Amino acid sequence: MDVELKSLTGNGTWSVVSLPKDKKPVGCKWVYKIKRNPDGTVERFKARLVAKGFTQQEGVDFIDTFSPVAKLVTVKLLLALAATQKWSLTQMDVTNAFLHGDLEEEIYMSLPPGYTDTSSGSLPPRPVSSNDTAAEEALKILLRSHFKIKDLGPLKFFLGLEIARSSQGISVSQRKYCLELISDTGLIGSKPVTVPLDPNVSSHKETGPTLVDLTPYRALVGPHMKAAQRVVRYLKSNPGQGLFYSVNSDMQLKAFGDADWAQCPETRRSVSGFCVFLGSSLISWKAKKQHTVSRSSTEAEYRALANTTCCAPDKGGEKDCGADFSKGHDRFKSSERCLLLDGDDVAYTEWF
Incomplete structure (x- = not known):
């Protein structure tokens, strides 16, 4: 929490002022998360201060919201190109990246719990691809001159994708995510299957028992609970299976x-x-x-x-x-x- 508050204060995110009589403050709260490495070990404990934006009214407190994100198809295209073009892949993290945008509206927020006078949120670490070492270093220097940058080294874990590289190409999998999904659904002891769906079984809305608790079903986002569980059993047969991008493509x-x-x-x-x-x-x-x-x-x-x-x-x-x-x-x-x-x-x- 101290690191988060120090980061927010250092970026000049807010100014402490008296609340005008005609204004209502937006509340805030702390959100805690455990950041883990691809092997499941704890990397660090993270605290993020978030504003309670649900108390604002669209058209009154704000007009629209926009956040640029990368599509996974773009990420996979970049990885395929990096394999064939023999680009190096380096991962970098911009601390408090979302705070570098311009806020045009005047927003008043309650003081954070535990604030005495001094937060982080960052976008997912962005990969940088190049086969020119000098240009890559020049880019890093340029970014450091404008932002607080953490160099995470060669790209290994990005947006849930586990990335491994060899002289033959780049392999991409989601083994950690698959193992967590199998554990969360309680199917660790189930028998694996070789195909995700049975072509001889047709599912209808009326088939299967009525679910009392809809949370597990909604978490799986499956067309039918039994069919969704079969997909998880298929993942159990080989959780590390993924894509391979060959250098010879x-x-x-x-x-x-x-x-x-x-x-x-x-x-x-x-x-x-x-x-x-x-x-x-x-x-x-x-x-x-x-x-x-x-x-x-x-x-x-x-x-x-x-x-x-x-x-x-x-x-x-x-x-x-x-x-x-x-x-x-x-x-x-x-x-x-x-x-x-x-x-x-x-x-x-x-x-x-």
Whole structure:
């Protein structure tokens, strides 16, 4: 708590003043968290001072909120590029990063509990990629001149992803998260399964017992409690399994899309699915029920193709990463009728 208060005071986060008669202060409280290493050992105990923003009214106390975040597909694309381009990956943490934004509104907050005259919150440590050691050091010096920076060394753990590197490439897994999930669901002693879902079992809203406590189900965010538990048992079979980004992968972007027409027996809505590769490196995937009912398999396939195209990295992302997808982009569909409907001149290939 002392470190948090000292950090907030050092950044000039607030000024201690008397409360005007026509103003109401926003409360605050301490939030405590244990920061752990990838192996589960305790790294440090952290205290964060947070304002009780739920007491504010939208349109009165604030207009909108915005916080830039990185999508995981962007992180995986960066890792795939780092493997093929042989970039070094260094992790850096900006202390109190969120406090470097500009606050335009005038906000009054109650004094923190235990405050005598002297907080941290930081964004997740940001990876820096480069194969130019001199440029990397110059960037670190530039960042240190503006922010309080902690150099965490080679990238190993980022946003829940465990990252290991060898001469063959970069491997990414979530072993720590999987083990915690198995423990939290009470399935440590369960028998592992080899596939996440049983294709011969169909789940409906009426199947299964009524749950008295909905907390475990909501924590799993599964379509059906029994099906969600099976996924956890599948993770138990190999919690360290993950992705591998080879140094020998090419720079061709390939996207595969498909649809299961009227797959949902209750709503008759179709399910779209896609996966996107950079060479042999899988960087994005999703399977999701479509928003509307498709009256034909061709319509369902066409919606799946549109979803695939929207979620694939574009030319702008290519330039931001400093990459050159010189071999172009390929999209793959299994429906010949869907291919005929599309008038794009991009190369399509039918696959089965």
